[in-house]
Amino acid sequence: METLNIFGSTGSIGKNALDVIRKNKKDFKVLGLSTNTNIEALISQVKEFSPSYICVADEESAKKIKHLGKKIKLFKGQSGLCEFASVGCDVSLMAISGISALKPLMVNIEHAKKIALANKESIVTAGGFVLTKAKRFKTKIFPVDSEINALYQLFALQKDFSKVYLTASGGALFNYRLKDLSRVSAKTVLTHPTWDMGKRITVDSATLVNKGFEIVEAHYFFNLPYENIGVVIHRESRVHAFVEFKDKTLFACMYPPDMRIPISFALSYPGRMNALKTCNFNSGFSLSFEPLKEKQFPLLGIVLEAAKRCDNALSVLNGCDETAVEYFLNKKIKFTDIHKAMGYIFSHYKQAKVKTLDDVFYWDNWGRVKTKEYLRAL
Amino acid sequence: METLNIFGSTGSIGKNALDVIRKNKKDFKVLGLSTNTNIEALISQVKEFSPSYICVADEESAKKIKHLGKKIKLFKGQSGLCEFASVGCDVSLMAISGISALKPLMVNIEHAKKIALANKESIVTAGGFVLTKAKRFKTKIFPVDSEINALYQLFALQKDFSKVYLTASGGALFNYRLKDLSRVSAKTVLTHPTWDMGKRITVDSATLVNKGFEIVEAHYFFNLPYENIGVVIHRESRVHAFVEFKDKTLFACMYPPDMRIPISFALSYPGRMNALKTCNFNSGFSLSFEPLKEKQFPLLGIVLEAAKRCDNALSVLNGCDETAVEYFLNKKIKFTDIHKAMGYIFSHYKQAKVKTLDDVFYWDNWGRVKTKEYLRAL
Numbered sequence: 143m144e145t146l147n148i149f150g151s152t153g154s155i156g157k158n159a160l161d162v163i164r165k166n167k168k169d170f171k172v173l174g175l176s177t178n179t180n181i182e183a184l185i186s187q188v189k190e191f192s193p194s195y196i197c198v199a200d201e202e203s204a205k206k207i208k209h210l211g212k213k214i215k216l217f218k219g220q221s222g223l224c225e226f227a228s229v230g231c232d233v234s235l236m237a238i239s240g241i242s243a244l245k246p247l248m249v250n251i252e253h254a255k256k257i258a259l260a261n262k263e264s265i266v267t268a269g270g271f272v273l274t275k276a277k278r279f280k281t282k283i284f285p286v287d288s289e290i291n292a293l294y295q296l297f298a299l300q301k302d303f304s305k306v307y308l309t310a311s312g313g314a315l316f317n318y319r320l321k322d323l324s325r326v327s328a329k330t331v332l333t334h335p336t337w338d339m340g341k342r343i344t345v346d347s348a349t350l351v352n353k354g355f356e357i358v359e360a361h362y363f364f365n366l367p368y369e370n371i372g373v374v375i376h377r378e379s380r381v382h383a384f385v386e387f388k389d390k391t392l393f394a395c396m397y398p399p400d401m402r403i404p405i406s407f408a409l410s411y412p413g414r415m416n417a418l419k420t421c422n423f424n425s426g427f428s429l430s431f432e433p434l435k436e437k438q439f440p441l442l443g444i445v446l447e448a449a450k451r452c453d454n455a456l457s458v459l460n461g462c463d464e465t466a467v468e469y470f471l472n473k474k475i476k477f478t479d480i481h482k483a484m485g486y487i488f489s490h491y492k493q494a495k496v497k498t499l500d501d502v503f504y505w506d507n508w509g510r511v512k513t514k515e516y517l518r519a520l
Numbered sequence: 521m522e523t524l525n526i527f528g529s530t531g532s533i534g535k536n537a538l539d540v541i542r543k544n545k546k547d548f549k550v551l552g553l554s555t556n557t558n559i560e561a562l563i564s565q566v567k568e569f570s571p572s573y574i575c576v577a578d579e580e581s582a583k584k585i586k587h588l589g590k591k592i593k594l595f596k597g598q599s600g601l602c603e604f605a606s607v608g609c610d611v612s613l614m615a616i617s618g619i620s621a622l623k624p625l626m627v628n629i630e631h632a633k634k635i636a637l638a639n640k641e642s643i644v645t646a647g648g649f650v651l652t653k654a655k656r657f658k659t660k661i662f663p664v665d666s667e668i669n670a671l672y673q674l675f676a677l678q679k680d681f682s683k684v685y686l687t688a689s690g691g692a693l694f695n696y697r698l699k700d701l702s703r704v705s706a707k708t709v710l711t712h713p714t715w716d717m718g719k720r721i722t723v724d725s726a727t728l729v730n731k732g733f734e735i736v737e738a739h740y741f742f743n744l745p746y747e748n749i750g751v752v753i754h755r756e757s758r759v760h761a762f763v764e765f766k767d768k769t770l771f772a773c774m775y776p777p778d779m780r781i782p783i784s785f786a787l788s789y790p791g792r793m794n795a796l797k798t799c800n801f802n803s804g805f806s807l808s809f810e811p812l813k814e815k816q817f818p819l820l821g822i823v824l825e826a827a828k829r830c831d832n833a834l835s836v837l838n839g840c841d842e843t844a845v846e847y848f849l850n851k852k853i854k855f856t857d858i859h860k861a862m863g864y865i866f867s868h869y870k871q872a873k874v875k876t877l878d879d880v881f882y883w884d885n886w887g888r889v890k891t892k893e894y895l896r897a898l
Contacts, residue, residue, distance in 0.1 A: 295769065295771075296771070299677035299678050300677050307800075307801065372801065374801045375804075381772075384774075384800075386800060387792055388792045388793075388794065388795070389775075389781065389784060389785065389792040389793050389794065389795050389796075390775065390781075390795035390799070390800060391673065391773065391774070391775045391781065391785070391792075392772075392773070392774040392775065392800055393673075393674070393771055393772065393773055393774075394759075394770075394771065394772040394774060395769065395770070395771055396762075396769070396770040396771075396772060397767075397768065397769045397770065403767065403768075403769065406767060407767065407769070414765050414766045414767040414769075415766075415767050416766065416767065417766070417767050417768035418767075421768070422685075422762075422764060422768060422770055423685065423750065423752045423809060423810075423811055424811065425810075425811065426753075426808065426809055426810030426811060427808075427809055428806055428807065428808045428809070429806065429807045429808075429809075430804065430805075430806045430807075431801060431804055431805055431806070431807075432801075432803075432804030433801055433802065433803065433804060
């Protein structure tokens with residue numbers, strides 16, 4: 143039985159992970175849980191899984207949860223999160239969204255034997271720092287993101303692929319014309335055709351910023367040059383990635399669009415859990431693939447250009463995207479204003495080297511501040 | 521540069537192989553070629569590839585080819601074929617169709633360093649003998665058959681799959697109702713939806729006898745119990761096989777339906793040749809998968825039941841199928857008479873152990889004789 147800490151247990155990934163654990167109680171003991179704001183959900187999880195550690199966002203939340211028992215060690219706030227990340231465990235699941243995951247992740251690398259990583263911003267903005275530290279501490283990092291998880295499964299067997307392809311569902315707005323995008327509501331954007339995920343990633347799926355971030359992840363995890371990472375539109379989200387050999391033979395990694403599957407892989411590899419789903423090919427299905435029309439998704443091009451610069455651009459753009467998406471979800475701006483903000487920030491940021499983790503946070507914050515200024519002035 | 525002998529160079533596989541060699545002249549030197557009846561095609565191949573050895577079916581054919589040069593060593597007839605199989609080479613391609621390949625294959629195992637095997641009857645009737653001998657002589661055998669080739673590629677990486685699936689196009693008659701099958705012509709059956717192959721295998725694709733034989737191949741090549749080998753209908757023939765993990769994740773092996781691709785793999789593995797085809801995902805495509813309706817293909821059931829008996833049934837049925845298909849192609853019987861013959865022979869053969877290679881030939885021949893008797897009496 144392995145001990146497990148979950149960072150962000152009340153979000154979409156956290157809940158899915160606990161469902162996986164619920165079905166594999168003999169294999170895992172939940173040691174700690176953390177939430178940002180969803181105290182009610184955390185209380186219910188604590189009652190079910192009896193963790194020894196809890197981490198919440200602030201004093202107010204801590205008060206609401208104190209009654210659960212004296213045996214539980216309670217952490218609070220940003221510093222508490224890093225203390226929680228210092229609790230040794232066999233496996234941890236990093237499912238906090240956004241750049242907030244980066245600090246606890248860097249701490250956790252020193253204390254967890256392996257980490258299932260469901261946060262892409264930490265790799266996008268600080269992939270080199272994260273993976274170098276993981277290597278130094280011999281902490282295995284398993285990507286949970288379905289496309290990167292699929293590549294991980296394929297690369298676990300062999301390395302000499304000449305190219306890889308990530309699939310993209312195209313998100314909720316795939317069939318919209320560019321000129322109609324300014325009018326779409328948050329509700330429309332959040333209706334993802336195949337995946338049930340957190341809000342920011344669902345919006346990022348519609349702009350394909352998410353796919354750009356995954357390309358950066360693939361670059362770091364598998365040491366791939368950017369020109370060897372392609373994207374193919376695949377509306378059904380059943381194939382998550384392809385690897386291509388020199389002779390153009392493809393291997394595809396397939397599973398239904400259910401995050402419990404890559405989560406269970408990341409938690410149990412090199413073993414595998416029993417399937418959660420019924421059998422393949424019990425009923426018929428079709429899969430479609432089409433080339434990506436780059437003009438339809440200008441933000442993917444911006445993220446890729448930023449990635450190739452190897453400077454502070456990805457940190458700046460991550461700050462910009464997180465901010466603009468939040469504004470959009472709060473109905474402060476139109477969907478197309480996310481595009482405008484990203485375009486503006488990318489053409490106006492000051493290029494700089496990112497030498498330390500502090501630089502990452504500095505430039506991410508710079509991106510946030512400038513984006514807010516820009517969006518308020520719109 | 522590797523030396524290459526091709527057994528059956530004027531058939532569909534042989535011609536495709538020579539096209540692969542034509543595009544990779546620096547890597548292979550054609551040492552020997554053999555044909556059964558197509559002397560004109562062989563003469564043209566000899567002029568292009570200048571082999572040192574030729575093998576033809578009989579004295580008459582030998583006369584037609586003598587003028588090509590004194591430097592060429594000429595073999596003829598069945599005994600000549602086994603002498604040709606004794607010529608040492610780096611790689612040989614066994615592309616003779618039917619059980620005729622079995623004797624030269626057994627000889628060739630002693631003399632070739634590796635064998636690209638494009639004959640399934642030798643494995644179906646004598647898989648144990650062939651693979652045991654190959655192991656003893658340390659001769660690598662690479663399956664050319666696209667589905668088994670795809671599995672070979674996947675198994676080259678890992679072995680712990682819980683199940684495998686072979687895809688089946690369903691052949692030319694997939695959309696026919698059973699009651700209309702008696703009227704279909706050889707021409708209709710030979711119009712395969714995706715593959716351009718030899719005549720017998722194309723008819724066997726329509727009855728799914730071919731898929732049954734591939735299941736036997738998969739059983740021998742990868743040591744799989746029959747219950748772990750499934751079949752899924754996939755009309756586009758772009759995915760050739762799937763492997764399934766315990767958690768139901770699938771890996772698929774994909775390439776366009778062009779035999780040059782598995783041939784080039786089998787000839788060059790563990791290396792890989794450059795692609796013959798343009799890029800994947802340059803244009804869109806769809807793939808469909810549906811469960812096999814077993815009632816639609818009764819001969820698949822017969823072949824599988826025969827395989828599980830581990831007796832002389834597969835040898836008998838191979839003789840029966842080769843004979844019945846030949847009769848059908850020569851317009852002597854209706855398509856549905858193939859079904860009748862296979863059903864009759866399978867319920868009337870005398871069960872016996874197959875202890876030697878002679879037993880294989882004896883029971884194959886027994887199947888032929890009894891099938892002819894049965895078909896003549898129809």
